[in-house]
Amino acid sequence: TLLARHEYPTVIWGRNAEQVAAIDQRHENPRYLPGVPLTESLRATTDLAAAVASADLLLVVTPSHAFTETLHALAPHRRAHAGVAWATKGFEPGSGRFLHEVAEEILGPGVPLAVVTGPSFAKEVAQGLPTAVTVHSDDEQFAQTVANALHGPAFRAYTGNDMMGAELGGAMKNVLAVATGISDGMALGLNARAGLITRGLNEMLRLNVALGGRAETLMGLAGLGDLVLTCTGDLSRNRRLGLALGRGQSLGEAVAEIGQVVESVQTGDEVMRLGDRHGLELPISALVRAVLHEKITPREGLQRLLAREQKPEYPDGLFE
Numbered sequence: 226t227l228l229a230r231h232e233y234p235t236v237i238w239g240r241n242a243e244q245v246a247a248i249d250q251r252h253e254n255p256r257y258l259p260g261v262p263l264t265e266s267l268r269a270t271t272d273l274a275a276a277v278a279s280a281d282l283l284l285v286v287t288p289s290h291a292f293t294e295t296l297h298a299l300a301p302h303r304r305a306h307a308g309v310a311w312a313t314k315g316f317e318p319g320s321g322r323f324l325h326e327v328a329e330e331i332l333g334p335g336v337p338l339a340v341v342t343g344p345s346f347a348k349e350v351a352q353g354l355p356t357a358v359t360v361h362s363d364d365e366q367f368a369q370t371v372a373n374a375l376h377g378p379a380f381r382a383y384t385g386n387d388m389m390g391a392e393l394g395g396a397m398k399n400v401l402a403v404a405t406g407i408s409d410g411m412a413l414g415l416n417a418r419a420g421l422i423t424r425g426l427n428e429m430l431r432l433n434v435a436l437g438g439r440a441e442t443l444m445g446l447a448g449l450g451d452l453v454l455t456c457t458g459d460l461s462r463n464r465r466l467g468l469a470l471g472r473g474q475s476l477g478e479a480v481a482e483i484g485q486v487v488e489s490v491q492t493g494d495e496v497m498r499l500g501d502r503h504g505l506e507l508p509i510s511a512l513v514r515a516v517l518h519e520k521i522t523p524r525e526g527l528q529r530l531l532a533r534e535q536k537p538e539y540p541d542g543l544f545e
């Protein structure tokens with residue numbers, strides 16, 4: 226709806242005929258964005274081949290568990306010049322690969338790729354409220370093309386060239402949002418929330434540096450920006466999952482009640498796998514995973530965090 230608002234002829238593909246008809250004809254998405262009017266020029270279809278074959282630019286927004294199959298489905302129909310961007314946040318489930326690695330493998334060399342990420346609740350974007358995101362690509366011109374399409378009177382799109390850092394920030398903030406949600410669900414107070422956000426940012430920065438990424442990406446919209454939004458904004462599904470767990474609900478009950486994708490349930494595993502591979506301790510992320518897998522209760526998680534040894538805030542400099 227943002228692209229259509231910017232007068233780009235835009236077609237959204239979906240697999241559910243009823244939802245597609247509602248978007249195409251009534252300009253609404255009653256299942257996922259009830260009550261938010263969509264741009265009238267936005268077209269919707271269930272015909273993936275036709276939608277892809279007519280596009281100069283592809284923006285994938287399926288959940289991470291559907292990313293690989295969606296790219297396989299669209300690849301044969303992609304026009305030779307059409308670059309592929311995605312707003313999906315997470316890793317490929319199972320392999321733990323970054324999504325740009327998956328895209329490179331499926332689409333082959335030479336296809337322009339870009340990550341769109343940042344603090345952007347879909348509902349607020351659709352309502353036309355001011356939002357800022359960042360578009361990262363190895364191909365500077367493609368980053369600019371995607372940013373130009375998204376950028377408009379109420380939407381700022383910055384550019385960068387650190388795809389891995391941008392993807393790591395978008396994935397990790399979902400796990401850390403569960404931690405602050407749990408803390409708030411247990412009514413542990415505002416100090417606890419700020420402490421978790423800051424030490425969570427530290428986990429993001431250390432993992433990114435271990436992977437060879439650049440700290441500045443995580444200090445920007447892709448990291449800090451999205452971390453603050455998701456840890457504090459009740460529109461976040463990941464935060465709401467934490468709130469429910471902190472109040473004593475089970476994982477199954479909470480996920481069913483939210484009724485939308487909650488990326489952290491899968492991403493917690495992949496983050497810990499990356500941390501283990503690089504010999505990093507990520508205490509908040511580790512406890513979130515343990516609570517999500519119902520191996521420990523939120524109260525046990527809290528006790529373990531508070532019982533950790535006292536130490537310098539930055540033992541080996543800022544980013545050892």
Ligand SMILES: NC(=O)C1=CN([C@@H]2O[C@H](COP(=O)(O)OP(=O)(O)OC[C@H]3O[C@@H](n4cnc5c(N)ncnc54)[C@H](OP(=O)(O)O)[C@@H]3O)[C@@H](O)[C@H]2O)C=CC1
Pocket residue numbers: 239240241257286287288289290291294295312313314315345346347348484485486488
């Ligand atoms: N919502 C937000 O504010 C933001 C979300 N994101 C990221 O975007 C991604 C999608 O999130 P979001 O749209 O909010 O999730 P939702 O749960 O709201 O919607 C998921 C959508 O993806 C579709 N879908 C699920 N599986 C498949 C599949 N195998 N093939 C085709 N379509 C599929 C669903 O269709 P169906 O109804 O048929 O199941 C539905 O339309 C996530 O990675 C999220 O982290 C990024 C920034 C902001």
Ligand SMILES: O=C(CO)COP(=O)(O)O
Pocket residue numbers: 314343344345346347399402451454455460461462463464486487488
């Ligand atoms: O990524 C998002 C906002 O930038 C949406 O967060 P949730 O998936 O937690 O709702």
